[in-house]
Amino acid sequence: MKRRRGSANEASRLAKRAGQATLVLIKPDAIQRGLTGHVLARLDEARLSMIGAKIVRVTRALAEEHYDALRDKPFFPDLIRHLCGELHGVDHVLAFVYAGPGAIAKVRQLAGATNPEAAEPASIRGAFGRMTTGGIMENVLHASSDEQEAVREIALWFRPEELLRPVPFLTSGAVGRSPKGTR
Ligand code: UDP
Ligand code: MG
Numbered sequence: 440m441k442r443r444r445g446s447a448n449e450a451s452r453l454a455k456r457a458g459q460a461t462l463v464l465i466k467p468d469a470i471q472r473g474l475t476g477h478v479l480a481r482l483d484e485a486r487l488s489m490i491g492a493k494i495v496r497v498t499r500a501l502a503e504e505h506y507d508a509l510r511d512k513p514f515f516p517d518l519i520r521h522l523c524g525e526l527h528g529v530d531h532v533l534a535f536v537y538a539g540p541g542a543i544a545k546v547r548q549l550a551g552a553t554n555p556e557a558a559e560p561a562s563i564r565g566a567f568g569r570m571t572t573g574g575i576m577e578n579v580l581h582a583s584s585d586e587q588e589a590v591r592e593i594a595l596w597f598r599p600e601e602l603l604r605p606v607p608f609l610t611s612g613a614v615g616r617s618p619k620g621t622r
Contacts, residue, residue, distance in 0.1 A: 491535060491593075493534050555567075555570060563579055
């Protein structure tokens with residue numbers, strides 16, 4: 440039998456692909472060093488749509504929730520101080536949501552490896568990141584690593600009405616509201 444065009448599964452797969460979204464944070468080390476424009480120019484290369492943008496003073500609660508999965512890592516205290524800007528004398532980060540097909544992988548590819556010393560020299564982290572002598576990874580930006588993380592993080596940093604268009608699953612109840620006072 441001939442397959443029906445536009446089956447529900449196919450439609451949902453396409454909607455998911457077209458609507459994939461990812462969170463980007465320009466971290467305090469990049470803000471301090473005046474790298475915002477450079478980073479945004481590099482992210483433009485992915486030809487994605489920017490559907491959310493804001494400047495955020497990062498509370499400890501927001502930083503800890505953002506990096507919740509890393510709570511038991513030895514570098515967690517420094518990581519939180521870093522994201523809160525305490526290591527760079529900065530009181531904010533910039534947060535963006537980019538959407539489009541393959542958005543998560545495209546932004547991760549442009550960002551490069553977590554450790555700036557291991558990152559491709561042509562990547563954002565490879566070009567602009569560094570390890571400090573104190574061992575802090577100044578890796579310029581955060582980029583969501585998978586779809587589950589992206590949805591959780593976008594819900595943590597943005598209210599639905601702050602986005603130009605809905606992000607799939609964000610309003611479905613699959614993701615909990617951000618903890619009180621974190622955004
Ligand atoms: N990080 C660190 N030391 C490590 C691993 C990670 O300081 O050995 C920091 C770094 O800032 C990194 C963040 O923790 O960006 C989150 O770690 P993750 O493994 O999720 O890396 P990412 O997704 O940012 O590439
Ligand atoms: Mg990560």
